[in-house]
Amino acid sequence: MKIGIIDADLLGRQKHRFPNLVCEKLSGYWKKRGAEVTLLMDYDHFEDYDHVYVSKVFTDTPVPEWLTETEKVHIGGTGFYFDKAPNLPEEIEHHIPDYHLYDQWIESEVEKARAEKGLLFNEKKFRIQFKEYTEYSVGFLTRGCFRKCEFCVNRKYSKVVKHSPLSEFYDETRPKICFLDDNFLGCYMWKELLEEVIQTGKSFKFKQGLDERILTDEKCELLFSSKYDGDFTFAFDNIADYDLVHEQLKRIRRYTNSTSIKFYVLVGFESIDSIDIENAFKRLRLLMEFKCLPYLMRFQDKNHSPWKQSEYRGMYVALARWGNQPNLFKKMSFRQFCEANQKLHKTRGTLCSSMKALSEFEAKHPEIAKEYFDLKFGD
Ligand code: SF4
Structure with missing residues (x-):
């Protein structure tokens, strides 16, 4: 059996550097059944395979217009179906990912760069971009979320449930763990799950962020004393949460002085007028006050990028350029x-x-x- 797998985001997004977990699980599943699995780097030779799987995460990743589901070609992921994406069959969903699916591609990228740069090539530095492929075990301890935010792909869920035991995707030869959970802290079993992770001694991160609105003292104590990898990421999407986020920032600061606390700040969703810009600044001011960093997310979905139609389009761009570069944001007012x-x-x-x-x-x-225009970080 010959299986072709396409990570559409890898092919369609120039700087994309994150493994597609579905592709890795499909690869693991088929290899275990003795199939020959190939990561395809184009859409040109489907006739050479018994089955071809195409997966994409991002709605705006381009794919060929003719691409459609057939008996041989299987397409899936939030990039195609947004919040209506069908689940994988259980035996694939819970299969250990094939963490080596991308190995050949990585080596060919390294060789290409070596040939281009010659003696100036710094292999160690170049390989850093592939660390998410090579250093992490990746998976979901829990799935789902109860909040049903209008802009989120997770609206099909109404609660957080335990999804996979750590052992299902944990590879002890890898130094780190990356969790893709939607709202980990919303799971009633968060504590025992987190304790199990901490016991591995590996550093870990929750890539999709954590929900600061449900932080408690107990959660802060465990989380902020753990071996966390990189930034703690939260979300401050809605100005209506201002007072609650303010209280939680005070709580966070009782437990950590970390300079790596980051909040996603959604803009261009509720409106694209001066009120939306003002609300963005209001949130940024609060984050500055608590020495937290923002990451401005300009809302877009499969069909729309409302901020691009705004009379303040230039402001959205300038705000993101300022707010999303920590070194500039920390040093300069807008x-x-x-x-x-x-x-x-x-x-x-x-x-x-x-x-x-x-x-x-x-x-x-x-x-x-x-x-707002003259406010500075930490003032
Ligand atoms: S809290 Fe996060 S994961 Fe939950 S619905 Fe909202 S955006 Fe999605």
Whole structure:
């Protein structure tokens, strides 16, 4: 049996560097049954395979127009079906991932870069981009979420349930663990699951973020004393949660001084007007006050990117460029960031895009600009 597997995000997104867990599980499942499994790097030779599986996570990843489900070709994932994505059959869903599916591709990328760069090639540095493929066990301890946020692919669930035991996807030869859980802290078994993870002695991370709204002292104590890998990531999507998030930030700061606390800040979802911009700044101000970093997410789904239609499109771009670069966000106010961009601008007598966005917005909404444009991290 010959099986072809396509990670559509890998083919369609230039800088994409994260293994597709479904592809790895399919590969593990078929290899165990003696099949010859190939990670395909194009859509051109389906006739050579008995079955071809195409999976994608992101809705805006391009795939060929002719691609469709047939007896031989199987397509799946949130990138195709958003919140209606069918589940994998149980025996595949709970199969240990094949963590070596991408090995050949990684080696060919390394060889390509070596040939291009010659003596200047720094292999160790180059390989860092593949660390999620090579260093982590990846999986879901729990699945689902009870919140049903309108913009989320997880709306089909109504609670958090235990999904896989750690042993199902844990490879002890890998130094780290990456969890893809939707809302881990919302699971009633969070404590024993987390204790089991901590006992492995490996560093770990929850890639999709954690729900700060349900943090308790007990959760903070365990989490912030653990061997966490990289940033603790939370979400501050909705201005309506302002007071609750404020209280939770105070709680977080009772347990950690970590400079690696990050919050996703969703913009362009509730509206794309000056109120949305003001709400973004209001959230950023609170995060600055508690020395937490933002990551601005401009809302988009399969068919729409509302912020691109906004009269403040330039502001959305400038805000994300400032807020999503920690080194700049920590050092400069929004105004200083735009001024720094202006200094680098090559066409004399014209405004750079950031300064143009700032100036136009300030002319229309001086009261918002006065309140937020000069705020600095940690002030
Ligand atoms: S809390 Fe997170 S995982 Fe849950 S529905 Fe909202 S965005 Fe999705």
